[in-house]
Amino acid sequence: KNEVEQSPQNLTAQEGEFITINCSYSVGISALHWLQQHPGGGIVSLFMLSSGKKKHGRLIATINIQEKHSSLHITASHPRDSAVYICAPRRGSARQLTFGSGTQLTVLP
Amino acid sequence: DGGITQSPKYLFRKEGQNVTLSCEQNLNHDAMYWYRQDPGQGLRLIYYSQIVNDFQKGDIAEGYSVSREKKESFPLTVTSAQKNPTAFYLCATSTQETQYFGPGTRLLVL
Numbered sequence: 001k002n003e004v005e006q007s008p009q010n011l012t013a014q015e016g017e018f019i020t021i022n023c024s025y026s027v028g029i030s031a032l033h034w035l036q037q038h039p040g041g042g043i044v045s046l047f048m049l050s051s052g053k054k055k056h057g058r059l060i061a062t063i064n065i066q067e068k069h070s071s072l073h074i075t076a077s078h079p080r081d082s083a084v085y086i087c088a089p090r091r092g093s094a095r096q097l098t099f100g101s102g103t104q105l106t107v108l109p
Numbered sequence: 110d111g112g113i114t115q116s117p118k119y120l121f122r123k124e125g126q127n128v129t130l131s132c133e134q135n136l137n138h139d140a141m142y143w144y145r146q147d148p149g150q151g152l153r154l155i156y157y158s159q160i161v162n163d164f165q166k167g168d169i170a171e172g173y174s175v176s177r178e179k180k181e182s183f184p185l186t187v188t189s190a191q192k193n194p195t196a197f198y199l200c201a202t203s204t205q206e207t208q209y210f211g212p213g214t215r216l217l218v219l
Contacts, residue, residue: 004151033208041146041197043210086151088208095140095203096167099151 003027006087006100013107019074021103023087026068033097034061034072035086043086046072077107112136113211115200120216122187122194130185130214132200138209141183145169146197146213155198158183187216194218 005024013019023032031050037043047054047061049070054061058077063070074081084104088097113134122128134141140159144152154167158177172191177183187194195218200211 002151035208035210041199041213041215043199045207045209048206088152095205095208096142096154096157097152097208099144099153101149101151 002101003098004087004089004100006085006103008103009101010104011106013077013105015078015107015109017077017107019077019081019105019107021072021085021087021105023070023072023089023100024068025070025087025089025098027089027091027098029065029068029089029091031090032063032070033088033090034070035088037084037086037102039083046085048090074105079107079109082106113200113202113209115198115211115214117214118212120214122216122218124218125189127186127188128216130187130198130200130216132183132185132211133181134183134200134202134209134211135181136202136209137180138202138204139180140203141177142201142203142208143167143173143175143183143185144199144201146199152199155185 007022033048034046058075060073084102086102087100116131142157143155146152156175158164174186199213202209
């Protein structure tokens with residue numbers, strides 16, 4: 001069993017829809033990153049959170065450490081949100097991350 | 110502009126050849142990482158370095174080597190011992206809060 005499981009693997013939505021991507025992990029962690037990878041391959045960090053909820057524009061990330069689960073929500077989705085979204089828990093005090101295999105999101109106009 | 114540069118963008122390797130991927134950063138970060146990405150799989154850690162002149166193996170270090178002689182530079186050598194080197198290679202740095210990624214190098218074997 002993978003340490004990090006993301007669902008769904010692929011998601012197609014219509015512009016304006018509310019999107020949810022889920023991440024479950026099996027090990028104890030100190031924090032969790034959500035990353036965005038565009039078709040060219042470049043990756044940007046969206047959030048790092050260790051508890052509760054964070055919001056940045058139309059993006060919202062939540063985490064429940066006890067349940068080992070995190071979600072990324074996108075409100076009012078737009079075609080420019082089309083990308084791969086990657087969940088990456090961080091163990092302990094080390095900064096090394098373990099990566100999920102990603103969710104491919106396609107938002108249609 | 111502050112950031113991470115990786116070169117080249119595409120690299121071709123012949124059988125039995127060693128190749129070196131460049132990673133340079135001007136973010137003044139101590140920690141640097143090399144990851145490998147294969148289609149449909151998550152990124153996997155090859156090597157990391159917390160400070161100059163020190164580095165540790167990650168999960169898939171076999172067939173790779175690194176050096177960290179300067180804070181700004183963390184080159185990765187893919188040796189002929191790496192039997193399946195075709196992949197997308199990403200260099201990263203980190204602070205306590207965030208990881209920063211370079212644009213990546215795509216390595217192909219001829």
